[in-house]
Amino acid sequence: MTFSIVACDLKEKTWGVAVASKFPAVGSVVPWAQADAGAVATQSFSNASFGPLGLQMMAGGVSAKETLAKLLMDDPGRELRQVGLVDAKGQAATFTGSGCFPWAGGVTGKGYAIQGNILASAKVVPAMEKKFLATKGDLPTRLYAALLAGDRAGGDKRGRQSAAIYVVKPNGGYGGFIDRWLDYRVDDHEDPVPRLGELIELHRLYFDQSSESERVSLKGKSLEQLTAILKREGYLKKSVTFQNAFTAFIGNENFEERADPNGQWIDKPVLKYLVKKFT
Secondary structure, three states: EEEEEEEEEOOOOOOEEEEEOOOHHHHOOOEEEEOOOOEEEOOOOOOOHHHHHHHHHOOOOOOOOHHHHHHEEEOOOOHEEEEEEEEEEOEEEEEEOOEEEEEEEEEEHHHHHHEOOOOOOOOOHHHHHHHHHHOOOHHHHHHHHHHHHHHHHHHHOOOOOOOEEEEEEEOOOOOOOOOOOEEEEOOOOOHHHHHHHHHHHHHHHHHHOHHHHHHOOEEEEEHHHHHHHHOOOOOOEEEEEEEEHHHHHHHHHHHHEEEOOOOOOEEEEHHHHHHHHOO
16 A cells, blocks of 8 residues: 655666555565665565565565566565565566556566555556656655655555655765664654655755865854854853864764864855754
């Protein structure tokens, strides 16, 4: 009872899944991914074991199509399943069992598999494919664009409830220790896909790195804006220097990666966000 896209960007070495459904916490069931192995979406009376088993096989060099065949081989409920896979080489496979509720089906192309069941119409999956292929940018951008296109084309005909995106790349996690780059879920919401987009934007705000050309020197207007915020929020007092107040404030707001601890500059998107938030 779900629609999803599984895809990769081999140039950037990223694999991921975006999914939405009239079902609570769809992100806890459907999306699975592992860097340098592939990604899996398992849905429609989901056999959740297809996620870890599929990744294990693809990590061992088994193609997406071969992995799909092996997953389905001994599954007595195979005709109720819907699965999409992309392997380490960008080969894709999708399967829709004969017992999936209509409209149900999927498409594949180079580096992607798109599938859905109990959809509002046969237009949902093509809308997702068209948007994914037309969108420029990194994999999360393209996955989300496709998911939003499917949602606005009707999505799950029963309504809306949850959405999720899960994207991996080597050393992509916080601090570079694991491969989990983006892992965001909207578990219960009246309009979950746009809310998921807001969370992705927050991720970019906190964890992206602006180019040096986007850095704003803390002088003139920018210094006045931040000084006013620091005073109003109680960081800048008579016995505290601007640098110490700024460092404490930036740490409390979790923007250590996007500002100079010595108080010389701040990334422009972060400054814009802070001024809007605190004034």
